[in-house]
Amino acid sequence: MANRSETATALARLTDFVTPQAIHVISSLGIPQVLADGPLPAEEIAQRVGANADALNRLLRFLTTKEVFSSDAPGVYGLTDMSILLSQEPLATLLSSNMTYKVFAELRHTILTGQPAFQQVYQGEYFEELANNDKERRRFEASMAYRSAALFRGVEQLVDTEQATTVADIGAGGGQLLAxxxxxxxxxxxxxxxxxxxxxxxxxxxQQAGVADRCTFAVGSFFETLPNGADLYTFASVLHDWPDHVVGDILRRCREVIPPAGRLVILEQLLDGAPTTVYGQDVNVMVMLGGRERSVEDFRKICLSSGFEVSRVRLNRTGVSALEAVPA
Ligand SMILES: C[S@@+](CC[C@H](N)C(=O)[O-])C[C@H]1O[C@@H](n2cnc3c(N)ncnc32)[C@H](O)[C@@H]1O
Structure with a gap:
């Protein structure tokens, strides 16, 4: 068992409220990029980004203790491996957002009510807000492209397309899965x-993937209707955004358009097989959207209530898992 002071030190690392905000602020000001050509004095950095020199100096000095910046002379700051990463995409865009911090300040609301804190803070739904907020929309797209590039590695082996002529990807986002x-x-x-x-x-x-000529694009909401004409329907990292009854409604709409011999493939980090990082993602979708990560059994029940029967599960511990269902 660790001694009391080691435990206190470990706890202090978990309760530090300065570092995440500090990294957000230096990212939103583009400070890692300003230092790309070499170390600069705090006054010079402050002038370039329009900040208060004394306040910025004190923040950068603090961040040297976290190895985010180096400092070989008092008041002069340079990049470290960490700030080099922060200067590059996707982290540069991801960490410059303030929306998530604002919402997580109201985490207590979600824990007391079970409702997404996002709605409490923004008086609306997450995707409605993104539609009106270009900066946050870009941040979301960067985060999805980053996440999907990693999660979909090898996904071709999980989704059986041999029997299909047309695959409709619902909530297809940046098109990474379809590509x-x-x-x-x-x-x-x-x-x-x-x-x-x-x-x-x-x-x-x-287009860049060289497959745009085999793809059609349909804009719409799965709260109204789903497109017909496909024999394979995929939902990747979409259903975890919504509570059970909403997922049931979406899948019922899918059941209305899917042909009798069609298949549905749900790609998510299933609780049965995912790394424990999925628990952080579970809290994230709970707070932002009222969604949740699910087990095979959870999906089996929702599928059954929506007219589908789970026919195959392929667990993948390093990326998304695939759950295939057919009309019941
Ligand atoms: C978490 S992202 C997943 C994107 C993509 N499937 C991927 O894995 O990269 C969720 C997607 O659902 C879409 N979405 C949200 N509400 C929707 C709605 N009512 N109808 C259709 N798509 C919606 C969002 O625009 C977003 O692209």
């Missing part, structure tokens, strides 16, 4: 479906 599936199988057609906002980035991504 991978279409590249993996010549002749497969794709149908991208999402809200308006990610359309342009998705078209560019599929």
């Amino acid at each position: 991978r599936l279409l590249r993996a199988r010549d002749g497969l057609q794709g149908l991208w479906f999402d809200l308006e906002e990610p359309l342009t980035a998705a078209q560019a991504h599929l």
Whole structure:
């Protein structure tokens, strides 16, 4: 057992409220980028980013104790491996957002009520707010592209496209999944479906992947209707954004358009097989959207109540897992 002072030190690391905000502020001011050509005095950095020199100097001095910056002379700051990473995408965009901090300040609201703190803070839903906030939208897209690039590695082996002619990806975002599936199988057609906002980035991504000519794009909301014409429907990191009854509604809409021999594939980090980092993601979607991460059994129940039967599960501990279902 650790002694009391070691425990207090470990606890202090968990209760430090300065560091995350400090990193957000230096990221939003673009300070790592300002230092790209070499160390500068705090006054010079402050002048370039429009900050107060004394306050900034004290913040940067603090961040040297966390190895975020180096300082070989008093009041002069340079990059470290950490701030080099912070100067690059996607972290530069991801950490410059303030929305998540504001919402997590109201975490208590979620814990007391079970409702997403986001709605309490912004008086609306997350995706509605993103539609009206370009900066946060860009941050969300950068975070999804970053996350999906890692999560979808090898996803072609999890989604069986052999029997399909058209795959409709619902809530397809930047198009990362469709690009991978279409590249993996010549002749497969794709149908991208999402809200308006990610359309342009998705078209560019599929174009770049060389498969845009096999893809159609449909803008719409899965709260109204789902597109028909596909025999394979995929939902990747979409259903974890919503509570059970909403997921049930979305899947019922999918059941209305899917052909009798069609298949549904849900790609999520299933609780049964995911690394423990999924528990952080579970809290994140609870607070921001009222969603949750789920086990195979959780999905089995929702599928059954929506007219689907789970026919195959492929667990993957390093990325997304795949749960396949067919009309019951
Ligand atoms: C967490 S992202 C996942 C994106 C993509 N599937 C991926 O894994 O990279 C959730 C997606 O759901 C979309 N979305 C949210 N509400 C929607 C709605 N009502 N109808 C259609 N798509 C929606 C968002 O725009 C976003 O692209």
